[in-house]
Amino acid sequence: MPAFRHLLSPGRINGMTLRNRIFFTPMGSNLAEEGGFSGEKLKDYYEERARGGAALITMGSVSIGYPEGASNWRQEAISDDRYIPGIRAIADAVHAHGAKLAVQLHHAGLLAMHDMLEGRPLACPSPPQASKDSGDFVDVMLEEEQARFFEPYATMGEVKYDALSAQQIERIVQMFADAADRAKRAGVDAVEVHAGHGYIFSSFLSPAYNRRTDEYGGSVENRARFLLDTIKAIRAAVGPNYPVWMRFDSQEFLMDNGITVEDAKAVALLAERAGLDAIHVSAHGDGNRGATxxxxxxxxxRNGFVANAAAIKAAISIPVICPGRIEPEDADRFIAEGKLDFVTMGRKLLADPHLPNKLAAGTPDKVRPCIYCYTCISNIFNSKHVICAVNPLTGYERERAQYPAERRKTIVVVGGGPGGLESARLLANKGHKVILCEASSRLGGTAQFASVAYEPNQRIVDWLKNEVARADIDVRLNARVTPELIASLKPDQVIVATGAKRTMPAIPGGNRDFVFSGDDMRNLVLGQNLESLRGKTSGITRTAMKMGAITGATGKLEVLRRASKVWMPIGKRVVIIGGELVGLELAEFLAARDRTVTVLEEGTRVGKGLQLVRRFRVIDECRHLGVAMLTQVSDVRIGDHLVTYTNEDQQQRTIAADTVIVAKGATGDLSLAEAIERLGYPVATVGDCTGVGYIEGAMRDAALAVQTI
Ligand SMILES: Cc1cc2nc3c(=O)[nH]c(=O)nc-3n(C[C@H](O)[C@H](O)[C@H](O)COP(=O)(O)OP(=O)(O)OC[C@H]3O[C@@H](n4cnc5c(N)ncnc54)[C@H](O)[C@@H]3O)c2cc1C
Ligand SMILES: Cc1cc2nc3c(=O)[nH]c(=O)nc-3n(C[C@H](O)[C@H](O)[C@H](O)COP(=O)(O)O)c2cc1C
Ligand code: SF4
Known part of the structure; x- marks a missing residue:
């Protein structure tokens, strides 16, 4: 049986036929032009996903009242006929590649940033009650993020609320119907009503937000009335054959009195009866809590909403669309099992818009994987446009496009981490002759260590290695590049991607045998340079790690991750000095392996380097695992299995430690690049050697460097 048979089989919603079951999920991108217009940037972004083979592209969060009810910085609008030409251009571009286009109709209600900033009251069922718990949003944000996030609100007056009257509700119902009609006139194939995620309909559906006692509050039927009136008005505007569906919360997590799956089933059935053609399942939670x-x-x-989707599907007879970290093989199975009909993919198609085509071509291993780092959505929180950490072209489809080289050059790429691998891959694709030199015996660089700490990173390491193996690249392992080596190779150009330099900060007691630097940890985990660990680990440990390295076990990161659950040469009580990305990921990894972990950070916040939405998650998980995360810590000293420090209240404290890990001190290192440049060779620098920029920075640098060669 062909792979992905169910996922790749055609589908139908109302009269619309779809070439497969994969939809590009609605995602606010902040790629619109000033004033909410859909321009070239948006067109390029959506067109690329259509070219990649998705059956349907959804324009995410398109404002029906712009600027009224709009939430995002650069949100696209459909509130006036002036917006039709831009949307029509997107529809034409998407159609040219055989895909269909839907528009997600959106009014942000309580979350309408534009209303807040422009002094309009926020549309809601009832004014929100002051919460006893203000959440962790502000505490987790870095100071620079807070400044960026709150700056627009600095001159804003008091927030006002409009508990909508029946007349006001009627007006918004008409705005949705007019917008749907506009979408149809713009050549759009379908509309989706955004009824989830804390926005206007979601606040009416949620018992936690809707405290009305009139016909719009109380029972499920009453809470759904506004939504159902809207569906009926849209249906009247677009006619019986035009596909209309809604996206809504199948559940509200992390809060009391939120929407339940039972509520959702009832609402879905009412919506079907009101004239919907499909139901798109999603979920939300307490917006004040970052983990939401x-x-x-x-x-x-993985498959976070499938159980809810299946429960809803059992209650209705129209198709069910489901998102939420669904791998293609899972999606195929769920469709076969009748749990859902269509799958929406968001992050996977940001990472690789051509996923559907690659599945159809029988090459799923060529799909560039998402690493669930949350850079994309964190950018939306930070009022920037969408990007993807592993795909530097996302949001820059035209600006960063790579074209075949005019002249084939010989290029030496130094370093086999993400930056070097991506550079080599792109250069070979352009037609250059590439020599990739890696000092160690394995490709992957520091990202191999990063993959032990956070499993999804391994996927991009594996993908890069596979792509490099497939390409015509001269890969040289155990090849430490020196200026002399470059002089002997005489390349036209050198790319230096040698990673960060990790120096041990001057911490009193830092030379004790239970203190591990970043490099010590990397060597220990990867089974490399084990002799440098003499005195810190027993001979047995070093032999075991060496055997692992020789037999390939520590080269297989999954084996390492599993083995580390049983045995790891790290003591029971661990103190990590440095609470940025690396410190926190290690803390989570070790705490999940039954270590008692304390993180000491000198700054005011932990988690720098983690993107906001992932930082919320890691900090939340660390808290659940009992990790103590202390900030504004100074004067750290290491004694005999003790660490002393001064806490934020200027009190001196001491904790016991069997192992101390120093997770700081990584800086850029351009010494090799400068030495090569002095010989007269053109050099481009990529990744952490220019300053720690993580995987996103390494991939971006590679794309920008290769574009000019
Ligand atoms: C524990 C840990 C967890 C992390 N988690 C994440 C995460 O979740 N997300 C994220 O984005 N980032 C994470 N990082 C950071 C990420 O791994 C790096 O930012 C990324 O690998 C940088 O890529 P790079 O190609 O610039 O350098 P590196 O990956 O460091 O690769 C540089 C390569 O160059 C080689 N090299 C050096 N000198 C020479 C020479 N002279 N000749 C030949 N080869 C040479 C090195 O051997 C190495 O293989 C983590 C790091 C650590 C330590
Ligand atoms: C950058 C980004 C923006 C999003 N914006 C929206 C949005 O505007 N409307 C919406 O309904 N969902 C939005 N979502 C949620 C996605 O539609 C989708 O449900 C989620 O990403 C899970 O699916 P995935 O695992 O395939 O990415 C957004 C998600 C991301 C990552
Ligand atoms: S930015 Fe990160 S989470 Fe978002 S799509 Fe790219 S890899 Fe996935």
């Missing part, structure tokens, strides 16, 4: 954004709609949990 990786528990609700952009879930961190």
């Amino acid at each position: 954004y990786s528990t609700g709609h952009a879930t961190d949990i």
Whole structure:
């Protein structure tokens, strides 16, 4: 039986036929032009996903009242006929590649940032009650993020609320119907009503937000009345044959009195009876809690909403569309089992818009994987446009496009981490002759260590290695590049991607045998340079790690991760000095392996380097695992299995430690690049050697460097 037979089989919603079951999920991108217009940037972004083979592209969060009811910085609008030409251009571009286009009709209600900033009251069922718990949003944000996030609100007056009257509700119903009619006139194939994620309909559906006692509050039927009136008005505007569906919360997590799956089933049935053609399942939670954004709609949990989708599907007879970290093989199975009909993919198609075509071509291993780092959605929180950490072209489809080289050059790429691998891959695709030199015996660089700490990173390492193996690249392992080596190779150009330099900060007692630097940890985990660990680990440990390295076990990161659950040469009580990305990921990894972990961070916040939405998640998980995360810590000293420090209240404290890990001190290192340049060779620098920029920075640098060669 052909792979992905069910996922790739055609589908139908109302009269619309779809070439497969994969939809590009609605995602606010902040790629619109000033004033909410859909321009070239948006067109390029959506067109690329259509070219990649998705059956349907959804324009995410398109404002029906712009600027009224709009939430995002650069949100696209459909509130006036002036917006039709831009949307029509997108429809034409998407159609040219055989895909269909839907528009997600959106009014943000309580979350309408534009209303807040422009002094309009926020549309809601009832004014929200002051919460006893203000959540962790502000505490987790870095100071620079807070400044960016709150700056627009600095001159804003008091927030006002409009508990909508029946007349006001009628007006918004008409705005949705007019917008749907506009979409149809713009050549759009379908509309989706955004009824989830804390926005206007979601606040009416949620018992936690809707405290009305009139016909719009109380029972499920009453809470759904506004939504159902809207569906009926849209149906009247677009006619019986035009596909209309809604996206809504199948559940509200992390809060009391939120929407339940039973509520959702009832609402779905009412919506079907009101004239909907399909139901798109999602979820939300308490918007004040950071973990909501990786528990609700952009879930961190594989197949996070499938059980809810299946329960809803059993209650209705129209198709069910389901998102939420669904791998293609899972999607295929769920469709076969009748749990859902269509799958929406968001992050996977940001990472690789051509996923559907690659499945159809029988090459799923060529799909560039998402690493669930949440850079994309964190950018939306930070009022920037969408990007993807592993795909530098996302949001820059035209600006960063790579074209075949005019002249084939010989290029030496130094370093086999993400930056070097991506550079080599792109250069070979352009037609250059590439020599990739890696000092160690394995490709992957520091990202191999990063993959032990956070499993999804392994996927991009594997993908890069496979792509490099497939390409015509001269890969040289155990090849430490020196200026002399470059002089002997005489390349036209050198790309230096040698990673960060990790120096041990001057911490009193830092030379004790239970203190591990970043390099010590990397060597220990990867079974490399084990002799440098003499005195810190027993001979037995070093032999075991060496055997692992020789037999390939520590080269297989999954084996390492599993083995580390049983045995790891790290003591029971661990103190990690440095609470940025690396410190926190290690803390989570070790705490999940039964270590008692304390993180000491000198700054005011932990988690720098983690993107906001992932930082919320990691901090939340660390808290659940009992990790103590202390900030504004100074004067750290290491004694005999003790660490002393001064806490934020200027009190001196001491904790016991069997192992101390120093997770700081990584800086850029351009010494090799400068030495090669002095010989007269053109050099481009990529990745952490220019300053720690993580996987996103390494991939971006590679794309920008290769574009100019
Ligand atoms: C524990 C841990 C967890 C992390 N988690 C994440 C995460 O979740 N997300 C994220 O984005 N980032 C994470 N990082 C950071 C990420 O791994 C790096 O930012 C990324 O690998 C940088 O890529 P790079 O190609 O610039 O350098 P590296 O990956 O460091 O690769 C540089 C390569 O160059 C080689 N090299 C050096 N000198 C020479 C020479 N002279 N000749 C030949 N080869 C040479 C090195 O051997 C190495 O293989 C983590 C790091 C650590 C330590
Ligand atoms: C950058 C980004 C923006 C999003 N914006 C929206 C949006 O505007 N409307 C919406 O309904 N969901 C939005 N979502 C949620 C996605 O539609 C989707 O449900 C989520 O990403 C989970 O699916 P995935 O695992 O395939 O990415 C957004 C998600 C991301 C990552
Ligand atoms: S930015 Fe990260 S989470 Fe978002 S799509 Fe790209 S890899 Fe996935």
